[in-house]
Amino acid sequence: AQSVTQLGSHVSVSEGALVLLRCNYSSSVPPYLFWYVQYPNQGLQLLLKYTTGATLVKGINGFEAEFKKSETSFHLTKPSAHMSDAAEYFCAVGTESGGQNFVFGPGTRLSVLP
């Protein structure tokens, strides 16, 4: 079974600063990796995903993430934070082993300070 950890339940950055949200996973088979964003009182929206191929994945709203197999990581970055980026971010991992094998991390709340 796979698992996901996200370092830091709450991250604060200044507007214009680099955003780095950490995600590490464990999986016994090649994983599919996802980042979702949840704005207040809304459902989850896909930011980006890694399935196969290029390990640097670009998503919406200027976010990107890099799959590093040797580090079992899939950290999310954005060069310059915007106030509208304030939200909760979830990393998720899935495999082809079956429907149950899609696991979310506990989430990281991003605050952007003016």
Added chain:
Amino acid sequence: EAQVTQNPRYLITVTGKKLTVTCSQNMNHEYMSWYRQDPGLGLRQIYYSMNVEVTDKGDVPEGYKVSRKEKRNFPLILESPSPNQTSLYFCASSSTVNTEAFFGQGTRLTVV
């Protein structure tokens, strides 16, 4: 517009009173699932369905039931709700088990 629709958005009920949260998707997706979201725990899968009449337990199925009689609908049933089922619930659908999942707006359930 492609969407997953959950109803109701908010629900307050009393312990033991049966309730159903509906979920419907208009994307002809085969895979649907239910999650509950609790602070510090992320989203935990309750049940999932890979096709009509095919359902299976997720990580936290106790106290819940589901059915998948039609492709588009996947209701979540709480036969005898208890206060520990107070949570935010999300329904999701996807074309396959590991492609992008589309989420509903959530149902905030309070059991008193």
